[in-house]
Amino acid sequence: MNGNVRRLGSGSLVIATHNAGKLKEISALLAPYGMKCLSAGSLGLAEPEETGRTFVANALIKARAAAEASGIVSLADDSGLSVAALEGRPGVYTADWAERQWFEGEAGRDWYMAMGKVEGLLAEHGADVDRSAAFHCVLALAWPDGEHAIYEGIAPGSLTWPPRGNFGFGYDPVFVPEGRTETFAEIAPDEKHLISHRADAFAKLVAEQFGD
Numbered sequence: 001m002n003g004n005v006r007r008l009g010s011g012s013l014v015i016a017t018h019n020a021g022k023l024k025e026i027s028a029l030l031a032p033y034g035m036k037c038l039s040a041g042s043l044g045l046a047e048p049e050e051t052g053r054t055f056v057a058n059a060l061i062k063a064r065a066a067a068e069a070s071g072i073v074s075l076a077d078d079s080g081l082s083v084a085a086l087e088g089r090p091g092v093y094t095a096d097w098a099e100r101q102w103f104e105g106e107a108g109r110d111w112y113m114a115m116g117k118v119e120g121l122l123a124e125h126g127a128d129v130d131r132s133a134a135f136h137c138v139l140a141l142a143w144p145d146g147e148h149a150i151y152e153g154i155a156p157g158s159l160t161w162p163p164r165g166n167f168g169f170g171y172d173p174v175f176v177p178e179g180r181t182e183t184f185a186e187i188a189p190d191e192k193h194l195i196s197h198r199a200d201a202f203a204k205l206v207a208e209q210f211g212d
């Protein structure tokens with residue numbers, strides 16, 4: 001272990017997300033480490049504006065806002081899908097494509113509309129377009145005194161259409177991770193937790209925060 005790294009210990013931790021799917025995954029990934037997890041929603045914390053241009057910047061905005069408001073060390077996740085043929089879009093704007101830019105106020109199947117837009121843009125490249133894509137995840141830990149730590153994860157794969165599967169959340173039904181034929185939404189949660197972008201970032205967090 002790096003002796004300069006600030007460690008979490010076994011106290012309380014705020015999960016600074018307003019996405020129910022992420023909260024479920026993060027809680028499951030943290031379950032073995034004995035921390036008391038509190039959600040931003042249950043504490044009534046406001047959702048900060050994600051004004052950053054990178055996953056790291058937005059993860060830090062969310063973690064710092066929660067740590068300042070709650071006085072408790074906080075963990076945020078900024079994630080998204082980068083499509084090679086679209087020069088990495090939607091990237092940090094993945095949630096915007098699904099939630100605001102398209103169908104503000106309509107919950108539920110918004111991601112489906114956003115993926116329709118992705119499919120439309122891919123179609124402009126012709127039938128043999130490169131469908132490779134990657135999910136990115138940046139985890140930011142922020143302590144109330146301003147200290148922070150960052151962990152980055154990635155899951156390479158490709159896009160499929162139409163959507164398949166009912167597990168997971170968001171864009172899971174259209175993403176096939178590398179080396180598999182099923183979408184993330186057809187892979188049981190326990191298994192997604194071994195291979196996802198979030199799992200990759202968590203492995204680094206766990207090694208540094210809870211490792212020997």
Ligand SMILES: O=P(O)(O)OP(=O)(O)OP(=O)(O)OC[C@H]1O[C@@H](n2cnc3c(O)ncnc32)[C@H](O)[C@@H]1O
Nearest residue numbers: 017018019077078079080094095098169170171172
């Ligand atoms: O900011 P918070 O409150 O955490 O919640 P959010 O949904 O706005 O989260 P982001 O800003 O990080 O945007 C990430 C987007 O990428 C999607 N996404 C992230 N991880 C995913 C995963 O494992 N499976 C499917 N979609 C995912 C998610 O649904 C969002 O639309």
Ligand SMILES: [Mg+2]
Nearest residue numbers: 019050078095
């Ligand atoms: Mg967000």
